[in-house]
Amino acid sequence: MSGKLRMNIFNGLEKIVKKDYPLGQSTWFGLGGRAEYFIRPQTIAQLADVVKRCSENSVPMRVLGFGSNLLVRDEGVKGTVIKLDGEEFCKVKHDGLILTAGAGADLGKLVLDCVRRGLGGIEILAGIPGSIGGAVRMNAGGIFGDLGSAIESVTLMDNDGNIFEKSKPELSFDYRQTNITAKIILAAQIKLYEADPQHLLKTVKEVWIYKKNTQPLNTKSAGCVFKNPRGMSAGAMIDRTGLKGTKVGGAVVSEKHANFIIAEKGCKSSDVILLIDTIKQQVKEKFDVELELEIEIW
Numbered sequence: 001m002s003g004k005l006r007m008n009i010f011n012g013l014e015k016i017v018k019k020d021y022p023l024g025q026s027t028w029f030g031l032g033g034r035a036e037y038f039i040r041p042q043t044i045a046q047l048a049d050v051v052k053r054c055s056e057n058s059v060p061m062r063v064l065g066f067g068s069n070l071l072v073r074d075e076g077v078k079g080t081v082i083k084l085d086g087e088e089f090c091k092v093k094h095d096g097l098i099l100t101a102g103a104g105a106d107l108g109k110l111v112l113d114c115v116r117r118g119l120g121g122i123e124i125l126a127g128i129p130g131s132i133g134g135a136v137r138m139n140a141g142g143i144f145g146d147l148g149s150a151i152e153s154v155t156l157m158d159n160d161g162n163i164f165e166k167s168k169p170e171l172s173f174d175y176r177q178t179n180i181t182a183k184i185i186l187a188a189q190i191k192l193y194e195a196d197p198q199h200l201l202k203t204v205k206e207v208w209i210y211k212k213n214t215q216p217l218n219t220k221s222a223g224c225v226f227k228n229p230r231g232m233s234a235g236a237m238i239d240r241t242g243l244k245g246t247k248v249g250g251a252v253v254s255e256k257h258a259n260f261i262i263a264e265k266g267c268k269s270s271d272v273i274l275l276i277d278t279i280k281q282q283v284k285e286k287f288d289v290e291l292e293l294e295i296e297i298w
């Protein structure tokens with residue numbers, strides 16, 4: 001379908017639809033091409049309308065969080081990219097020990113807010129950049145724990161724009177994955193516990209120091225590129241393959257953490273993709289292990 005025909009699909013929504021939007025700038029890597037349509041609904045009704053129009057017209061649809069786990073290809077993305085950063089999607093509500101956070105809420109800010117309120121449960125996620133939607137989808141976490149363990153329920157939207165909930169017994173969270181198949185996560189209900197703010201702050205600091213010492217945080221990356229194969233460390237395998245510092249164009253394997261690829265000046269997405277292929281191939285040769293991507297490539 002041509003771009004012109006597709007634009008008719010979004011008739012009346014011109015205020016929230018941008019065409020040929022430079023998507024790379026909305027990701028932590030800062031790389032990659034344009035989204036055919038970039039849509040920022042301001043209300044749930046508008047979102048449902050967009051979702052329905054995309055479904056009815058078979059327009060591919062993706063949801064962007066903070067772009068901290070994404071690499072956008074140089075040629076960009078066909079179809080629609082939806083960003084839930086309108087006020088309605090970023091609401092945060094505390095009700096006793098239950099925190100309800102909209103998909104667009106900032107995980108890092110929530111962590112600190114909960115610490116201040118003396119509410120434990122997500123302090124172990126300190127230093128993980130991202131939105132609540134992205135953190136639920138990825139079951140963000142690390143050696144200290146993950147978000148999934150604290151999730152009571154999630155509010156989702158299906159491809160017809162219908163809203164529904166999924167709660168604990170039906171939800172399963174695993175290493176960097178969930179059984180949520182709905183395209184859109186609208187909000188999450190998180191169960192917290194009362195705790196001493198000073199104690200929580202100490203944990204946040206410990207997690208931060210650990211991350212700062214082991215990860216290249218002030219660089220353009222998308223965190224760990226590969227998942228750790230069961231019982232093994234992808235970073236250690238890449239390191240033992242001698243790949244630290246390996247460069248393709250502007251993409252380089254971090255000297256600090258071999259599972260991070262850093263985009264240096266002039267880097268293109270294709271450099272990162274080529275470096276990923278090189279790493280996969282060499283780790284396969286040395287360890288006979290197929291590394292699986294943790295980051296998503298669009």
Ligand SMILES: Cc1cc2nc3c(=O)[nH]c(=O)nc-3n(C[C@H](O)[C@H](O)[C@H](O)COP(=O)(O)OP(=O)(O)OC[C@H]3O[C@@H](n4cnc5c(N)ncnc54)[C@H](O)[C@@H]3O)c2cc1C
Binds near residue numbers: 138184
């Ligand atoms: C420096 C650095 C350190 C990192 N450290 C960690 C770490 O310690 N642990 C860890 O787990 N991750 C880490 N990451 C990766 C990243 O922070 C997490 O995966 C994060 O949860 C991604 O959130 P996001 O909002 O940026 O999602 P995006 O990168 O924007 O999207 C990731 C996925 O989530 C989907 N998604 C986003 N929002 C929604 C929504 N509302 N509904 C449905 N799907 C949605 C996207 O479609 C995509 O599939 C790190 C990244 C960086 C750059």
